Amino acid sequence: MGSPCELLVESGSESTARQLTQIIADEAWRIEDKFSRYLPGNIVDRINRGNGEPVEVDEETANLIDFAATLTEMSEGLFDITSGVLREAWKFDGSDKLPDTATVTSILERVGWHKLDWSRPLLTLQSGMQIDLGGIGKEYAVDKAAALLRELTTDSCLINFGGDIFATGVSTDRRGWQVGIEAPDSDGRIASKIIHLKNGGLATSGDARRFLLKDGIRYGHILNPKTGWPVTNAPRSITVAADTCTQAGMLATLAMLRGADAESFLNAQDVKHWCYF
Numbered sequence: 001m002g003s004p005c006e007l008l009v010e011s012g013s014e015s016t017a018r019q020l021t022q023i024i025a026d027e028a029w030r031i032e033d034k035f036s037r038y039l040p041g042n043i044v045d046r047i048n049r050g051n052g053e054p055v056e057v058d059e060e061t062a063n064l065i066d067f068a069a070t071l072t073e074m075s076e077g078l079f080d081i082t083s084g085v086l087r088e089a090w091k092f093d094g095s096d097k098l099p100d101t102a103t104v105t106s107i108l109e110r111v112g113w114h115k116l117d118w119s120r121p122l123l124t125l126q127s128g129m130q131i132d133l134g135g136i137g138k139e140y141a142v143d144k145a146a147a148l149l150r151e152l153t154t155d156s157c158l159i160n161f162g163g164d165i166f167a168t169g170v171s172t173d174r175r176g177w178q179v180g181i182e183a184p185d186s187d188g189r190i191a192s193k194i195i196h197l198k199n200g201g202l203a204t205s206g207d208a209r210r211f212l213l214k215d216g217i218r219y220g221h222i223l224n225p226k227t228g229w230p231v232t233n234a235p236r237s238i239t240v241a242a243d244t245c246t247q248a249g250m251l252a253t254l255a256m257l258r259g260a261d262a263e264s265f266l267n268a269q270d271v272k273h274w275c276y277f
Contacts, residue, residue, distance in 0.1 A: 001032060001138050003162025007145075010156040010171055020153060024145045028161065031141040035064070035133045037084060047123055048130040054122040062120050064133055064140065071136070071250060072113045078257040082125075083111050083225035084132025092210035092221040104228035111225050138164045139203055139249035146201075146245070158197070159245075165202040166245045182208060184236040184276055193239075193274055201245030205252040206237030206276075222256050233260035241272040 007024045009017040037044050047055045057065065071079040089099035089107055110128045117124040125131065138161050146166040149157050156169035158177045167177050176198035180191030184206070195202065207220030219230045234256050242248035251269055255262040266273040 001028060001141065001161050002134075003138075005161045006159075008158040008160070008177070009153075011153075016153070016155070020149065020155075020157070023148060023152065024159065027145050027148060028141055031137065031144065035061075035137050037130070037132050037134065044131060044133060047125060050123075050125055052124065052127045054117070054119075054124040056121050057123055058121070064136065065118060065123060065131075066120070067136060067246075068131075068133070069113070069118065071254065075254050075257055077113065077226060078224065079135065079254060080111065080113050080225035081131045081133060081135065082113055082116065082129055083223060084134070085110050085128075085130050086223050086225075086228055089228070090212075090221070090223065092212055092219075095212060096214040098212060098214055098219070108228045111228070135253060136246065136249065138162060139201070139245040142166045142201065142245040163204050164245050164249060165197065167197045167199055167202075170198045181239050181274055181276075182237070184208060192276060195239075195241070195274075197241070200241060200243050201248040202239065202241050203245055203249035203252050204237055204239040205249070205256045206235070208237060220256075222253075224257070231257055231259045234258075235262050235275040235277050237276045238262060238266070239274045240266065 005028055007021045009020055011017050033039060034042050035044055039045065043057055043061050068081045086107055089103045115126050116129065142159050142161050142164050143166065145159050146168055149168050156171055159166045165179060170176050176196035179195045179197050179202060181193040181195065183190045183192035210221035212219040220234065222231050223229065224231050238252045238255050240248040240252040242251060251266065251271055255265050258265045263275050
């Protein structure tokens with residue numbers, strides 16, 4: 001998942017807590033191994049090496065691609081799983097090294113959902129194109145883990161995969177699990193808000209960790225796939241609470257992609273959210 005992952009279990013049995021943690025860890029690794037763009041031989045790698053030929057995918061992968069297609073439609077093309085190739089130009093390492101315009105423009109020729117062919121279960125990419133499911137994979141993994149926990153235990157649990165969170169029930173003090181929203185520029189040491197999460201998902205999108213800083217201008221890692229450049233005038237971070245982590249993550253990401261209109265978009269969705277500029 002590219003981040004620390006943890007499971008908190010409110011149980012009187014250490015052995016039960018360890019057993020549940022192992023089950024959740026196994027599921028996280030299963031999804032990582034299957035969908036990470038960095039690992040050779042998995043389904044994403046086979047798709048990305050298709051060289052213009054159709055690749056048949058399994059049902060789980062097809063469901064994720066269908067979901068990605070829905071997000072692309074909802075966002076009017078701002079969410080695009082083919083935009084991952086832009087990482088060839090952008091290295092969000094906190095430095096001031098911006099790519100040149102010509103490089104970004106050249107890579108954009110390989111970006112665009114409309115350029116691939118998706119006829120379930122066959123996906124065909126043009127030569128040089130790639131898909132990247134990182135924008136939805138971690139939230140999906142959280143929800144899959146939550147479903148397993150609900151089958152296995154009635155103990156209250158909190159899943160936290162790199163800040164994408166799900167609570168399966170309230171703690172014994174009935175106030176809910178305490179979750180802090182990181183304050184911008186705090187390096188994780190200061191919470192700007194404490195949320196008492198009783199049940200459901202919580203996801204945050206922002207530029208606290210991945211950004212560039214040039215001439216006083218901060219460039220966040222969320223890219224507009226139409227321009228190849230970071231979204232402008234977006235909040236520093238957006239946190240959304242929803243019934244599932246996937247839903248929360250979807251809304252947070254779609255809001256960030258709308259830049260200055262992020263909060264108006266979330267208000268229209270009628271969901272609990274917190275924006276920091």
